[in-house]
Amino acid sequence: xxxxxxxxxxxxxxxxxxxxxxxxxxxxxxxxxxxxxxxxxxxxxxxxxxxxxxxxxxxxxxxxxxxxxxxxxxxxxxxxxxxxxxxxxxxxxxxxxxxxxxxxxxxxxxxxxxxxxxxxxxxxxxxxxxxxxxxxxxxxxxxxxxxxxxxxxxxxxxxxxxxxxxxxxxxxxxxxxxxxxxxxxxxxxxxxxxxxxxxxxxxxxxxxxxxxxxxxxxxxxxxxxxxxxxxxxxxxxxxxxxxxxxxxxxxxxxxxxxxxxxxxxxxxxxxxxxxxxxxxxxxxxxxxxxxxxxxxxxxxxxxxxxxxxxxxxxxxxxxxxxxxxxxxxxxxxxxxxxxxxxxxxxxxxxxxxxxxxxxxxxxxxxxxxxxxxxxxxxxxxxxxxxxxxxxxxxxxxxxxxxxxxxxxxxxxxxxxxxxxxxxxxxxxxxxxxxxxxxxxxxxxxxxxxxxxxxxxxxxxxx
Amino acid sequence: xxxxxxxxxxxxxxxxxxxxxxxxxxxxxxxxxxxxxxxxxxxxxxxxxxxxxxxxxxxxxxxxxxxxxxxxxxxxxxxxxxxxxxxxxxxxxxxxxxxxxxxxxxxxxxxxxxxxxxxxxxxxxxxxxxxxxxxxxxxxxxxxxxxxxxxxxxxxxxxxxxxxxxxxxxxxxxxxxxxxxxxxxxxxxxxxxxxxxxxxxxxxxxxxxxxxxxxxxxxxxxxxxxxxxxxxxxxxxxxxxxxxxxxxxxxxxxxxxxxxxxxxxxxxxxxxxxxxxxxxxxxxxxxxxxxxxxxxxxxxxxxxxxxxxxxxxxxxxxxxxxxxxxxxxxxxxxxxxxxxxxxxxxxxxxxxxxxxxxxxxxxxxxxxxxxxxxxxxxxxxxxxxxxxxxxxxxx
Numbered sequence: 001x002x003x004x005x006x007x008x009x010x011x012x013x014x015x016x017x018x019x020x021x022x023x024x025x026x027x028x029x030x031x032x033x034x035x036x037x038x039x040x041x042x043x044x045x046x047x048x049x050x051x052x053x054x055x056x057x058x059x060x061x062x063x064x065x066x067x068x069x070x071x072x073x074x075x076x077x078x079x080x081x082x083x084x085x086x087x088x089x090x091x092x093x094x095x096x097x098x099x100x101x102x103x104x105x106x107x108x109x110x111x112x113x114x115x116x117x118x119x120x121x122x123x124x125x126x127x128x129x130x131x132x133x134x135x136x137x138x139x140x141x142x143x144x145x146x147x148x149x150x151x152x153x154x155x156x157x158x159x160x161x162x163x164x165x166x167x168x169x170x171x172x173x174x175x176x177x178x179x180x181x182x183x184x185x186x187x188x189x190x191x192x193x194x195x196x197x198x199x200x201x202x203x204x205x206x207x208x209x210x211x212x213x214x215x216x217x218x219x220x221x222x223x224x225x226x227x228x229x230x231x232x233x234x235x236x237x238x239x240x241x242x243x244x245x246x247x248x249x250x251x252x253x254x255x256x257x258x259x260x261x262x263x264x265x266x267x268x269x270x271x272x273x274x275x276x277x278x279x280x281x282x283x284x285x286x287x288x289x290x291x292x293x294x295x296x297x298x299x300x301x302x303x304x305x306x307x308x309x310x311x312x313x314x315x316x317x318x319x320x321x322x323x324x325x326x327x328x329x330x331x332x333x334x335x336x337x338x339x340x341x342x343x344x345x346x347x348x349x350x351x352x353x354x355x356x357x358x359x360x361x362x363x364x365x366x367x368x369x370x371x372x373x374x375x376x377x378x379x380x381x382x383x384x385x386x387x388x389x390x391x392x393x394x395x396x397x398x399x400x401x402x403x404x405x406x407x408x409x410x411x412x413x414x415x416x417x418x419x420x421x422x423x424x425x426x427x428x429x430x431x432x433x434x435x436x437x438x439x440x441x442x443x444x445x446x447x448x449x450x451x452x453x454x455x456x457x458x459x460x461x462x
Numbered sequence: 463x464x465x466x467x468x469x470x471x472x473x474x475x476x477x478x479x480x481x482x483x484x485x486x487x488x489x490x491x492x493x494x495x496x497x498x499x500x501x502x503x504x505x506x507x508x509x510x511x512x513x514x515x516x517x518x519x520x521x522x523x524x525x526x527x528x529x530x531x532x533x534x535x536x537x538x539x540x541x542x543x544x545x546x547x548x549x550x551x552x553x554x555x556x557x558x559x560x561x562x563x564x565x566x567x568x569x570x571x572x573x574x575x576x577x578x579x580x581x582x583x584x585x586x587x588x589x590x591x592x593x594x595x596x597x598x599x600x601x602x603x604x605x606x607x608x609x610x611x612x613x614x615x616x617x618x619x620x621x622x623x624x625x626x627x628x629x630x631x632x633x634x635x636x637x638x639x640x641x642x643x644x645x646x647x648x649x650x651x652x653x654x655x656x657x658x659x660x661x662x663x664x665x666x667x668x669x670x671x672x673x674x675x676x677x678x679x680x681x682x683x684x685x686x687x688x689x690x691x692x693x694x695x696x697x698x699x700x701x702x703x704x705x706x707x708x709x710x711x712x713x714x715x716x717x718x719x720x721x722x723x724x725x726x727x728x729x730x731x732x733x734x735x736x737x738x739x740x741x742x743x744x745x746x747x748x749x750x751x752x753x754x755x756x757x758x759x760x761x762x763x764x765x766x767x768x769x770x771x772x773x774x775x776x777x778x779x780x781x782x783x784x785x786x787x788x789x790x791x792x793x794x795x796x797x798x799x800x801x802x803x804x805x806x807x808x809x810x811x812x813x814x815x816x817x818x819x820x821x822x823x824x825x826x827x828x829x830x831x832x833x834x835x836x837x838x839x840x841x842x843x844x845x846x847x848x849x850x851x852x853x854x855x856x857x
Contacts (some may be wrong), residue, residue: 031467031468032468062794075777101502105500105501105502110501110508110512113577115512117512117515117516118515118519120516121515121516121519121520122519123521124520125520125523126630126634128523128524128527128720129523129526129527130529131529131718131719132526132527132530132719132720134594134595134602135603136593163769184587206620223847252492254503267741269584270646273701316654319652321634322654352600354600354654354713354714355654355655356599356600356601356715357600357601357602357603357712358598358599358601358602358717359600359713359715360592360712360716360717360718364718364720364726370520370798371723385512385513385516387507388508388509388512389501389505389506389508389509389512390505391500391501391502392500392501392502392503392504392505392508393501395501395502396502396503396504399475399502410476412470413614414469414472414473417466417468417472418463418464418465418466418469418470419464419470421466421467421469422466422467422468423464423465423466423467424467424851424852424853425851426466427854428852428853428856432856436506
């Protein structure tokens with residue numbers, strides 16, 4: 001070991017301090033960059049000298065040879081990332097369900113005065129009014145008008161919800177496009193990682209970028225990521241690889257028998273097994289919740305058509321007509337409308353069971369339908385109330401679920417921030433630390449320089 | 463735990479968002495005054511609230527119906543009063559005529575008075591409430607007191623080998639080959655659209671049609687085509703005859719109005735019951751109009767036994783009328799009780815609904831104020847914490 005060793009040792013210290021300052025500068029610059037994970041230098045002592053010369057000042061032992069920068073690590077907790085991805089998936093699923101159900105709920109606008117329940121009440125009560133006042137045209141016109149408003153409202157609600165359901169198809173297609181785009185980005189990032197990585201250290205910025213893409217993807221669909229390097233990185237959806245190293249697979253949409261668009265693997269591996277994320281939320285509402293609501297509306301409409309018509313056909317109108325349907329024959333809420341003949345001529349509305357104008361048996365019997373349990377042990381009004389409160393219940397559940405998952409996610413993100421986030425105060429403290437370390441190394445350099453000067457003077461080069 | 467700028471910001475943001483959302487919800491509560499403005503706020507309360515709304519809407523209808531029923535019964539009751547007064551007046555007149563010294567001119571005067579009284583009673587019988595005859599049962603469009611029209615011939619129904627079509631007042635009924643009178647009568651009575659015409663046997667095996675109608679012109683129009691002639695159906699020389707007395711021209715049943723989910727009240731009675739038409743109320747006795755006509759004759763003839771019989775009959779008619787009058791009074795009272803009950807139920811339901819869906823505004827305002835303070839505190843604490851940085855202390 002030579003006399004100049006102190007110079008190189010001090011130089012290595014200054015070099016390390018400068019590298020640390022660069023890292024701090026980068027950390028501070030990226031303090032608000034999404035997906036950025038703070039970086040820290042990995043320092044190690046210098047390699048022991050290989051020569052046999054022994055420094056006289058440290059006779060018999062080795063001194064160190066300074067410091068070296070072994071690498072720059074990302075400060076992160078991979079397990080936390082996994083949990084964040086899982087939490088993102090389930091939060092996204094419930095948030096989408098909440099948003100879609102809010103739109104469905106708003107269709108019903110029930111607690112106002114013009115809800116369907118109020119129109120249904122009005123319809124029955126107009127029959128009661130007709131039963132009390134069976135001779136004239138005005139109560140008949142009122143019955144027809146209330147039925148017409150009711151039928152229009154049911155058809156409108158049905159059509160609007162149906163339209164929302166159809167619209168969700170494009171929601172599915174858009175998200176499938178997004179998945180493909182993100183998968184392509186990830187494969188590209190992987191390609192660059194493979195090209196750049198060496199010695200176990202990948203390019204940190206690319207790894208950050210990939211983590212962030214995976215998180216974005218998690219909002220859409222249930223993905224799970226394995227592996228760290230570029231080539232052995234695998235991204236799975238339901239057991240099939242979406243991305244594997246630089247290879248990726250396409251997802252596309254296909255119409256099923258009911259005309260709904262379903263995500264399928266483009267290379268013929270069938271339906272994509274979607275268990276969470278926004279896509280799951282969309283599919284749940286489109287394929288399970290909405291068909292259930294529409295089915296209930298259909299049952300209500302069918303019951304109205306069948307029951308009211310069966311009674312009405314037996315009755316007599318003002319001019320003795322009989323056998324007339326009250327609602328146009330049909331099945332399903334989409335077909336519910338008042339018989340056009342009655343709209344044209346309300347005198348055909350039948351109140352009498354015998355043809356005598358004071359007989360009100362038919363009007364009374366139709367009004368009494370409101371009290372009869374016609375749909376699974378419930379009256380028509382009860383069944384409708386169950387539908388509305390069922391939607392309210394589903395939405396309340398989605399809202400609560402979205403909220404608790406949001407909290408979980410926030411908690412996890414905060415935890416990650418706590419591990420990987422940049423604390424300006426901490427960086428500033430480190431900055432001071434490395435500043436002083438640099439200054440101290442510089443002092444050593446200066447002192448050594450002085451020693452060498454003294455030595456040279458003494459030796460008398462002058 | 464290591465606190466970083468990011469975690470601190472996220473935390474503060476999340477807190478502010480939650481706090482603000484709570485503030486907005488409370489504001490909505492105060493602004494709308496409703497706890498539940500969407501079903502998802504509280505599905506159970508929403509269901510209850512919808513149920514109460516339905517019940518309230520039903521009760522409003524029942525109250526309207528009860529009003530209609532009360533008016534109808536009040537009208538009937540007033541008409542019965544009038545009938546009772548007219549009968550009493552007829553009795554007084556008749557009693558004054560049992561006097562051997564009464565002059566024929568005075569008797570003529572009494573007879574004229576009874577004629578006027580009869581007309582008055584017929585007017586009462588024709589009382590209409592909102593265009594409905596109140597004493598006509600289900601046939602609220604026909605006058606309750608009518609003449610009986612009959613259409614028949616003499617002799618029996620003669621079955622033919624070829625069928626034909628019988629048309630009665632524009633309604634066609636098929637007459638089958640080899641039909642019997644009984645089968646055809648049943649078919650006519652079962653035929654809808656002919657509700658004022660009834661068929662029966664004419665006493666000689668032929669068909670007889672009857673119809674109660676206030677007019678005395680021809681009202682049963684009959685024609686036949688195909689294998690039958692009118693004679694073969696009705697007997698020889700069929701023609702329409704109009705009875706001299708009165709008959710009930712209304713329908714069966716009474717006007718019925720629903721005033722609660724389980725109560726349908728009958729609010730009318732028939733002219734048959736009030737005036738004993740067709741001896742419906744007092745079997746074996748003539749109707750009130752006939753009694754008065756007979757009485758008039760008896761007075762003109764100074765026939766004391768006949769006058770006394772008339773007075774007895776009028777007295778029993780007065781007794782029946784009074785009984786009906788009392789019954790209607792009771793029904794009207796019941797109806798008032800029912801209205802009171804409905805109104806009380808309505809008030810209860812309104813209170814229940816209000817308790818279910820209305821916000822406690824005072825409480826909500828206090829909560830809103832508190833939440834406002836909390837939000838301000840959150841903003842203040844965030845702003846003061848964010849100001850702290852090491853930068854201020856480094857030189």
